[in-house]
Amino acid sequence: MADFQQIQTELLARVGESTEPRSVLRAPELRELYSGIRDANDKAAYGAQVNELKAQLEAAISARESQLAEVDLEPIDVTAPMDTNAPVPSLLPTEQGTIHPLSRETARIIDIFARMGFVAEQSREIDDQYHMFETLNFPKGHPARDDYDTFMTVETDADGEPLIAPAHTSTMQNRVLKKYHDKLEAGEAIAAIVPDRVFRNEDLDARHEHTFYQLEGVYVAKGVHAGMLIATLQEFLQAYYGQDLDVRVNPFYFPFTEPSFEFALSCPFCKGQDSNCKVCSGEGWVELLGCGMIHPNVLKAADIDPSVYTGFAFGCGIDRLIMMKHQIEDIRHLESAKLDFLEQF
Numbered sequence: 025m026a027d028f029q030q031i032q033t034e035l036l037a038r039v040g041e042s043t044e045p046r047s048v049l050r051a052p053e054l055r056e057l058y059s060g061i062r063d064a065n066d067k068a069a070y071g072a073q074v075n076e077l078k079a080q081l082e083a084a085i086s087a088r089e090s091q092l093a094e095v096d097l098e099p100i101d102v103t104a105p106m107d108t109n110a111p112v113p114s115l116l117p118t119e120q121g122t123i124h125p126l127s128r129e130t131a132r133i134i135d136i137f138a139r140m141g142f143v144a145e146q147s148r149e150i151d152d153q154y155h156m157f158e159t160l161n162f163p164k165g166h167p168a169r170d171d172y173d174t175f176m177t178v179e180t181d182a183d184g185e186p187l188i189a190p191a192h193t194s195t196m197q198n199r200v201l202k203k204y205h206d207k208l209e210a211g212e213a214i215a216a217i218v219p220d221r222v223f224r225n226e227d228l229d230a231r232h233e234h235t236f237y238q239l240e241g242v243y244v245a246k247g248v249h250a251g252m253l254i255a256t257l258q259e260f261l262q263a264y265y266g267q268d269l270d271v272r273v274n275p276f277y278f279p280f281t282e283p284s285f286e287f288a289l290s291c292p293f294c295k296g297q298d299s300n301c302k303v304c305s306g307e308g309w310v311e312l313l314g315c316g317m318i319h320p321n322v323l324k325a326a327d328i329d330p331s332v333y334t335g336f337a338f339g340c341g342i343d344r345l346i347m348m349k350h351q352i353e354d355i356r357h358l359e360s361a362k363l364d365f366l367e368q369f
């Protein structure tokens with residue numbers, strides 16, 4: 025019977041410690057005690073003893089269950105400052121993260137355009153030459169295709185042309201025009217922006233990265249003219265920089281806009297005073313964006329009748345916008361993952 029007492033003590037102890045005390049009733053030791061009744065000399069006395077143990081266990085289980093239900097949780101003050109002396113300090117964050125300047129500024133830009141009625145669309149990181157060139161009035165063999173330093177992949181599309189990493193967000197123009205085509209019939213304007221990543225296989229310097237961000241803008245309706253393009257961009261730049269700026273608008277060339285323009289901002293670093301300035305090379309101006317009136321062939325490629333509708337488009341370097349705003353002298357800082365740089369924002 026020593027065995028019996030030992031089992032009894034152990035099972036009761038187990039109930040006292042368990043977080044699921046009822047499971048002790050399924051313990052193999054208890055089952056064995058029950059099957060022992062068959063072989064016991066005094067079956068009645070032995071049976072009574074086992075039943076007595078069962079009753080004790082039931083009582084202990086109820087007690088343990090109410091004890092578990094009662095555990096007093098200490099109230100947590102979620103607004104309390106972080107306890108740096110807490111037991112495992114190495115697992116606690118000792119510094120707060122910050123939102124990356126590219127994300128923060130892109131959100132601001134989207135917000136400004138949203139208030140002007142533009143919807144935001146996403147670009148893609150692999151595209152075909154049909155969207156990047158063909159629909160943008162660069163026929164095959166057009167020399168301006170080479171200006172885009174495009175990364176080609178080894179994969180090809182149905183025409184056997186290499187797929188590419190888009191070198192400008194204009195690669196989305198045709199899709200955006202088609203997607204919102206119905207708005208024109210409803211007498212509304214197509215007004216969309218595409219802020220996203222683009223890639224160029226070019227030499228890196230303080231102003232050039234192989235991977236950077238652009239903001240495409242597309243606006244089409246009846247009677248759209250170049251004055252509306254300039255006014256929209258000036259409105260945006262004023263809202264983004266919170267001040268009037270020295271902006272220079274020069275004629276330019278893009279196959280997909282006619283006429284085309286280039287916007288430059290006066291260099292905030294040297295104001296044209298330093299012929300060795302890393303940012304403007306002493307020119308006093310930093311090219312910020314390209315824009316123009318959408319070429320009739322681009323509208324036609326999206327089944328829009330250029331004799332009825334006109335529109336403007338612009339493509340702006342988001343990194344450049346941010347650099348000029350925060351006087352960052354080297355574009356490469358933005359993707360450098362240097363904490364001492366990023367923590368300033």
Ligand code: PHE
Binds near residue numbers: 281338
């Ligand atoms: N996609 C052009 C570039 O990256 C910019 C641009 C966009 C120009 C839209 C005109 C209209 O250089």
